Amino acid sequence: MTENKTLNKLKLFAKNLFFPDEIKCIFCDRDIQNFNDRPYCDDCAKRLKLNSGNRCKICDMPILSEENICESCQNTVTHFHRAYTPLFYENEVRQSLIAFKSDNKRYLAKAFAIILAKYIGSDIKQFDYITYVPITDKRRKARGYNQAELLANELSKLTGVPTLNTLTKTADTVEQKNLNYKQRMSNLKKCFKLVDKSSIKDKSLLLVDDIITTTTTVNSCSEVLSKYAKMVDVCAVARTILKSN
Ligand SMILES: [Zn+2]
Numbered sequence: 708m709t710e711n712k713t714l715n716k717l718k719l720f721a722k723n724l725f726f727p728d729e730i731k732c733i734f735c736d737r738d739i740q741n742f743n744d745r746p747y748c749d750d751c752a753k754r755l756k757l758n759s760g761n762r763c764k765i766c767d768m769p770i771l772s773e774e775n776i777c778e779s780c781q782n783t784v785t786h787f788h789r790a791y792t793p794l795f796y797e798n799e800v801r802q803s804l805i806a807f808k809s810d811n812k813r814y815l816a817k818a819f820a821i822i823l824a825k826y827i828g829s830d831i832k833q834f835d836y837i838t839y840v841p842i843t844d845k846r847r848k849a850r851g852y853n854q855a856e857l858l859a860n861e862l863s864k865l866t867g868v869p870t871l872n873t874l875t876k877t878a879d880t881v882e883q884k885n886l887n888y889k890q891r892m893s894n895l896k897k898c899f900k901l902v903d904k905s906s907i908k909d910k911s912l913l914l915v916d917d918i919i920t921t922t923t924t925v926n927s928c929s930e931v932l933s934k935y936a937k938m939v940d941v942c943a944v945a946r947t948i949l950k951s952n
């Protein structure tokens with residue numbers, strides 16, 4: 708066997724080891740046909756709630772009224788231009804995102820990237836780079852990977868927009884629960900450092916995360932990036948719905 712063939716065999720073995728289930732529904736494990744179109748089955752599609760109603764033009768939060776901007780965005784300074792959040796962080800979506808993040812199910816990155824790419828649609832053309840919310844070296848060592856980076860890489864493969872490592876996280880944030888939005892923002896901002904100003908100067912960036920809860924994290928990252936970048940948009944597989952809306 709030539710060296711090349713051995714290498715290919717090894718690559719395939721590794722791929723099957725890490726990305727084994729690309730033909731199964733990501734929510735119920737049933738075999739499906741068109742994984743690359745929609746990585747879940749018909750039954751799960753019927754149950755799944757998509758973020759498709761009237762929503763905030765900035766943070767993508769569902770709004771019950773006819774308003775364009777949600778209450779939270781009206782009262783805070785948002786450093787990103789808009790957000791894309793196709794799913795809600797509940798039920799089976801929550802389960803599979805937890806498995807992706809904490810259970811080493813890295814192969815789910817491709818499935819989630821397919822969902823993100825569909826939701827973002829032709830808007831993807833406006834971005835020069837796809838980037839991602841960083842984690843600390845300590846966290847990466849413990850988990851073995853950064854889930855947002857895996858998502859960004861898969862989204863890049865699907866869309867042809869290159870990824871760029873733009874931020875590092877220098878410290879894990881302490882408990883944020885008892886802090887208000889402003890305090891959380893200033894707390895977080897200190898943790899994110901820009902890798903290289905010149906590579907993002909006047910560029911349009913899409914910042915990827917797995918989940919958006921309060922937008923504090925993506926907003927802090929966007930604040931650091933938007934000092935030099937022309938535009939920052941953010942996306943996450945799923946979002947939580949804040950009670951005030
Ligand atoms: Zn299913």
Ligand SMILES: [Zn+2]
Pocket residue numbers: 763764765766767768776777778779780781
């Ligand atoms: Zn909003």
